[in-house]
Amino acid sequence: MRNLHNALLLKQLYQLKQLGYRYTDLSISNYSKSNLQLPSNMTELKSEAMECHLCQLSKSRNLVVFGEGDESADILFIGEAPNSAENDSGKPFIGRSGELLTNMIEKVLLIKRADVYISNIVKCHTPDSRTPKPTEAHTCLPFLLKQIESIDPKIIVTLGATAYHYLTGDDSDISKVRGTVQKLDNYSIVPTLHPSYLLRNPSAKRDVFSDMKLIKSLML
């Protein structure tokens, strides 16, 4: 993925910042690719994520929620961050919003949840389920970009503004981009609303239903 190298570089700069560096004479060209690599193999990538202590979320997490599903799925769903139940189980989207997501997948897209892949922008639970901070999201993003590279899905569905924003770097309001197809490298990104938002605003289910129909049309 084109922006993986930049994401890895940004991760290293955030790490230096967390270590107290304010300025660096580091030039981008000084970073050899080998310094910036993560394993391409999903099992090794997962092991590396499981042992990650690169941001403060690692201090309060119980389990790293790496992601689950078919590792060669055509559709990848990306949420924001695991909630507290998921922090204890190690699985993404198992709570009420997970139930809604499963229904969207199985009852509208008519595919089994096990046949898609589900992951998050950050792999660790955030205290009080707050939105991940930019440092946390940028530090974790290379894991997700490597997952994308490895799964190589046809369609990436971003759930909510945080997932869309950090994956694409686009700050547009989610209400303006949802229901469209955005191209990122060779991937088709379909931004839609987050299931937790739907639980609070059931009338928005209509919009997500239409986004699911769009996804279905892309699957043909």
Ligand code: URA
């Ligand atoms: N559970 C997840 O795994 N991600 C979310 O964004 C919300 C709940």
